[in-house]
Amino acid sequence: MKGITTLLFSLFLLFGFTSYLPSATAYDVLDTHGELLRNGGSYYMVPVKRGSGGGIELVATGNETCPLTVVQSPNKASKGNPCLVASPILFPYITPNSPFQIIFAFVPTCAPTRLWTIVDGLPEGPAVKIGGYHNIRNGAFQIQKASQRGCNHYKLLFCLDDTCEDIGVYVDSEGNRRLVLTKNDPFLVQFQRVTSSTA
Template sequence: MKTISLFLWLLKLLLTLLDTEGKKLQSEVDYYILSVIRRRGGGGLTLASTGNKTCPLDVVQEQNEVSNGLTLMFSPVNPKKGVIRVSTDHNIEFSAATICVQSTVWKLEYDESSGQWFFTTGWVEGNLGRGTLSNQFKIEKYEDDNNLDGYRHLALSDVPFKVMFKKA
């Protein structure tokens, strides 16, 4: 029995995401998402108008490498004790007011001209069910860092965007 308990404890530890202070990532707590490569990789994530549109605002990386960007929160689709875990579905929402009369919850949007999926905002948090996969995101481990599939406009890509989470 002790072996099984130890195994389950180690598995739980491996699936837990940690912030820059080594503490468990919590739901409904403000964090910054920062590039692991700070000097050459730019700053934190923020919102910006891209292309010819004003709204919704898109998820982009700050050009200024010392900027933490905007704070955001994770909301698990199926919350478990408020802890954010690897490979589980989450809504991600910036904790900021904007000029757009829309939410700052992330979603994916397909751009026909580039043939690429980009991260943008405007989803309704908690809107689950059929056809809502474009607003549910997973954080995965990549090498020894975290990966969000990914001024740089966040987009789905084969090249991982290695990130860390700093509590605000």
């Protein structure tokens, strides 16, 4: 009887411990290796649809003297620049529909910040920039799963309270693939973890 009691107690402890371990579900945000997207982790955002361009980077557009505009690289082989994803919610992983910030890991010394934001009043409409502008929109970025078939395909949104808009691509007259707010035409991405071999 004592052996059975010890066995049951051991199984109880094992179940209690493993129930708190992270496990991937259909509601988690996963990187290209199938691992949970870490809060504060560094990732390349690469396009799901290949051929039109590569990952996300910065360029100077219009009258900018410093690269402040967030764009999709025209080089389809480029992974773009690494970005940190960070949520104020004290949880080790980024979850769908929760607010988070996107921060470039590296920017030119002329850039006033590394933090992504939305700027209003531009010819292309509300666009993704980093600093240097006064007409900044309040809100935060979110992630939503773009496919229910188990693929790690996601869309980015910018939300204020319960109102969210997709992040899409606008090709300007100079061929820059600018990230902008759009309706029903999201830019689908995957998150590739930055490692010493990919940096």
